[in-house]
Amino acid sequence: MENLSDYFGRNIDQKRIVITGGTTGIGKATAELLASLGGHVFIFGRDKDDFDKAMDDIKLQAEGQVYGVTADITKKEDIHMVWQEIDTKLGGIDILINNAALPADGVIDEQYENIQYVLDTNILGYIYFTKEAVTRMKNQQRGHIVNIGSLSAETRNGTDTIYVASKSAIRGFSAALRKEINQFGIKVSLIEPGSVTSDMQPDPKEEQKEKIKKMEMLKAIDIAMNILFCLSQPKRCDIISVQVRPHLQSI
Template sequence: MEALKDYLPHSVEGKNILITGGTTGIGRATALLLARLGANVMITGLDEQHLKDALKDLYKEAKGEVYDVIADLSTEEGVNATFRTADSHFDKLDILINNAALPAGKVENGSYSEWQRVINTNLLAYTACTAQALERMKGDGHIVNIGSMSADVREETGSIYVATKSGIQGFSEALRKEVNKSGIKVTLIEPGAVDTDMQDQPTQEKKEKVENLEMLTADDIAISVLYCLSQPKRCDVVELKVRPHLQII
């Protein structure tokens, strides 16, 4: 077996990585982990205070370069602004982690404009950012799409959210067939319940669920992302489902 040092610790060192929705939750945890390992990380966010909080930690711990942009990825201009900023810092893009997402409930609730913003953020932005990233991956790169167990469970309480995550699942499968001959890897990660702002529950309740093995932490998914990025060129982690131990699905 190849030495372990050839895998995890050095796999992202010096890589140029863009993480959408990198100011909170899974995106923030992933940005912190990869920055600690020497990656050059750029994060996007919507909320300026969340961005400042994330950058404070990133600047403190990063071994590589750290960049940021405030952008609404539900719009074409937000996507374009993100990649204009990326171009000002990176000569190429090695890794795109599509993570930015909004919660959504039943189709019986909400309005057209609300559904449109969710679908644009959760699905269209993934495709638009991927298209832009592929232009900047010169024959070698990795697209990681953060999906959700909702694509399989299809809970009745979140039909709009389910629609977006099911779309990401299908997009990821087809995308891999489209780009793998170009040397681009595609990975879909589908977490179960995770202690993030997406979970509309009191903080203490979520902490108790983590302790009771009913909920994951954002760090758990960050480590999963690192595992997928750390495989040798010959090895693709195509789909990774990560569930809390006591979340039986």
């Protein structure tokens, strides 16, 4: 049997990795993990303070290069700027992790402007970044796209209808995308977490810590490890979808 450290690092070392929403939560934990394995990681997020802190934290344990900018995935000019930076700093892309997303309530309580902003972030952001990534990956006949969905697409809680709609869209998008682009050597994986500690959660941080102790909530690193597992497979093997829930979350 091969060395496990080689197994998990072989598809990460020296790879050019872009993580949307990489400044907090799952995105940041994934950036820290992949950079520690020698990946050249590019992150961005819309909050300058979160971005600055994330860059400092990721660089502390990075074996690869770490780059990033502050940007809003809903703005066309920001998307254009981000990809210019990616092409300049990384010289292309091998792995895209679509992670940037926002929470939302039901249709009754949400305002039109917020619904539009959430859908622009949670759906169009994934699609726009995938389109740009595929354009580059197609030319090199290899690549891997990981979409972070949610078990909300399955549980369909009536209190967060807009969020459910967005994550249901990502489930369908991922399935169809794989059929469209696997002929170019590009893999597509969908990861659907249950409850994960993050700034998106309505509970205060202390309550989230208690839920983790009770096995009712996951840590961001738990999802990062699942992303690593998907990325570590040999070329012949595709992990199409993974569902991860806290042991005692009732879903």
